[in-house]
Amino acid sequence: MKSRKIMIIVASIAVLLSIGGCTVKQKDDTKQGKTIAASSTKDLKEDGETIKKKQLDYLKEHEQKVIDLVKAQNSKVESVQIDWDHTQWSDGGLTTPEYYMNVYGGINNIEESSWRVDIPINEDSTLNIDEMYLGSYIRVGGKLFE
Secondary structure (H helix, E strand, C coil), X not given: CHHHHHHHXXXXXXXXXXXXXXXXXXXXXXXXXXXXXXXXHHHHHHHHHHHHHHHHHHHHHCHHHXXXXXXXXXXXXXXXXXXXXXXXXXECCCCCCCEEEEEEEEECCCCCEEEEEEEEECCCCCECXXXXXXXXXXXXXXXXXX
């Protein structure tokens, strides 16, 4: 019985030490990564801005697909306005780690109208227009448009 307790204690210590060793190794790797990242942050930012511009230009060429998607939500939608100045890029968060381009706009030239379309971004930084969906339903004055 006593030797069994000792075995459990030794095994527990071994597990804790190996977890601690992995944590220290990971911290060392992270520090080295920060040095590399700091030296190329400017280049990455420029590349990121270039990619976003290309994505936005591509979407503008295919804006009719966004308009068609919004119009398909309600037969009362006569016109769709896209607010290109408020386009955003985001990740889906913890539950959906994919990256998205978020496009906003209004309908029927109504000032208080709004909607959002989410467009997945592929691993190669291209937009997956075929998989876009309405991320926020059409609203007018904060209420669902019916």
